Amino acid sequence: MRVIAIVNQKGGCGKTTTTVNLAGCLADDEQRVLVVDLDPQAHSTLALGIDPEEVDENLYDVLAEPGGENRLDEILVDVDEWLDVAPAAIVLSALEQRLASEPLETRTERLRAALAPVSEAYDYVLIDCPPSVGLLTFNALRAAGEVIVPLETSEFAIHGVEKLLETIGLLVERIGHDLTVRVLPTLYDGRTRYARETLARVRERFKDVCFDTVIRSNVKLREAAAKGRPISRYARSANGAIDYGALAIEIEALGLLMNDELPSLDEAPREVVVRFRDERANDVRIAGDFNGWIPDKGVRSLIESDSGTRVWTKILQLPPGEYEYRYVVDGEWVEDPENAQPEPTGAPRSVLVVR
Numbered sequence: 367m368r369v370i371a372i373v374n375q376k377g378g379c380g381k382t383t384t385t386v387n388l389a390g391c392l393a394d395d396e397q398r399v400l401v402v403d404l405d406p407q408a409h410s411t412l413a414l415g416i417d418p419e420e421v422d423e424n425l426y427d428v429l430a431e432p433g434g435e436n437r438l439d440e441i442l443v444d445v446d447e448w449l450d451v452a453p454a455a456i457v458l459s460a461l462e463q464r465l466a467s468e469p470l471e472t473r474t475e476r477l478r479a480a481l482a483p484v485s486e487a488y489d490y491v492l493i494d495c496p497p498s499v500g501l502l503t504f505n506a507l508r509a510a511g512e513v514i515v516p517l518e519t520s521e522f523a524i525h526g527v528e529k530l531l532e533t534i535g536l537l538v539e540r541i542g543h544d545l546t547v548r549v550l551p552t553l554y555d556g557r558t559r560y561a562r563e564t565l566a567r568v569r570e571r572f573k574d575v576c577f578d579t580v581i582r583s584n585v586k587l588r589e590a591a592a593k594g595r596p597i598s599r600y601a602r603s604a605n606g607a608i609d610y611g612a613l614a615i616e617i618e619a620l621g622l623l624m625n626d627e628l629p630s631l632d633e634a635p636r637e638v639v640v641r642f643r644d645e646r647a648n649d650v651r652i653a654g655d656f657n658g659w660i661p662d663k664g665v666r667s668l669i670e671s672d673s674g675t676r677v678w679t680k681i682l683q684l685p686p687g688e689y690e691y692r693y694v695v696d697g698e699w700v701e702d703p704e705n706a707q708p709e710p711t712g713a714p715r716s717v718l719v720v721r
């Protein structure tokens with residue numbers, strides 16, 4: 367069972383649209399799919415044709431009540447043979463206060479615990495998150511093995527995504543398991559030069575972390591949501607259906623890759639050590655192609671002092687190859703001052719070459 371959280375703290379970037387329509391396309395491929403609607407706005411629930419007010423029990427009963435995590439089964443609603451939804455309701459917004467007195471450890475584990483008993487029942491669990499990084503999103507990240515970050519290409523939001531990757535990096539440290547994070551360009555309008563440039567920059571910046579699939583702006587996606595149906599069942603030949611179909615195929619293919627990644631001997635990782643010196647910085651992390659641009663993910667850090675200057679040593683395990691990277695110094699993304707190659711067409715780049 368692959369558990370994928372759809373996360374971005376920015377509102378309206380296509381989280382719900384991605385959750386529901388990816389779910390529809392995977393289900394059309396006869397994959398068993400569960401949509402977990404973790405957003406109190408209940409938009410995924412609605413977009414799958416279910417009125418949250420008509421549902422007796424919802425995720426709150428599973429996440430908030432003592433022993434509730436054993437009851438996921440009881441709240442599931444059948445959309446069809448291949449697709450189920452765990453519905454949301456506005457009361458989910460009270461979860462944070464409700465669980466305030468519980469230790470962090472159990473408070474953030476509730477969704478993960480609830481999903482454990484159904485791990486044989488589904489091929490995919492897609493979790494739609496609210497536009498904030500609170501307890502609900504933390505529960506989603508804790509339960510997930512993969513993360514999709516929808517990124518709206520109609521406005522320049524890369525800075526926001528860098529911040530989010532940073533937050534995910536901090537969470538990963540606390541979560542104690544690895545997460546595969548990928549960025550999905552959404553709301554793309556290829557007619558505007560601005561969107562084309564943004565997409566080019568997103569691709570340059572995130573490289574492999576970015577899906578090949580791009581979701582174009584398509585009014586049929588709005589209509590399908592209003593009708594309570596995934597796009598593939600509402601307007602099969604619309605661009606929205608084509609794009610989410612392509613995303614489903616890409617995700618299925620990536621799953622196959624993840625399962626048989628056996629590096630050969632000469633691809634075995636080498637230990638790579640880099641250092642960053644600064645007199646004033648308090649916190650220095652490293653992010654690059656090698657860790658999906660999640661600061662300090664998979665990196666060992668040492669901090670020393672060298673005649674008054676603090677020195678951060680970062681120890682990485684990297685197979686041979688070229689890796690672009692940057693430092694995150696007190697939240698600011700900067701090139702390596704000791705290794706920045708000027709670029710004729712943009713910001714200087716820092717690249718590590720491992721042989």
Ligand SMILES: Nc1ncnc2c1ncn2[C@@H]1O[C@H](COP(=O)(O)OP(=O)(O)OP(=O)(O)O)[C@@H](O)[C@H]1O
Pocket residue numbers: 376377378379380381382383384405407409495496497552553554581582583584585587588591
């Ligand atoms: N590719 C698209 N083409 C056209 N409209 C879209 C597309 N993606 C999303 N929308 C529309 O944009 C609005 C916001 O999308 P969506 O609800 O998926 O975002 P969200 O990230 O889930 O928002 P929130 O943070 O509020 O949960 C919706 O009205 C949706 O129908």
Ligand SMILES: [Mg+2]
Pocket residue numbers: 381382383405409494495
């Ligand atoms: Mg939403």
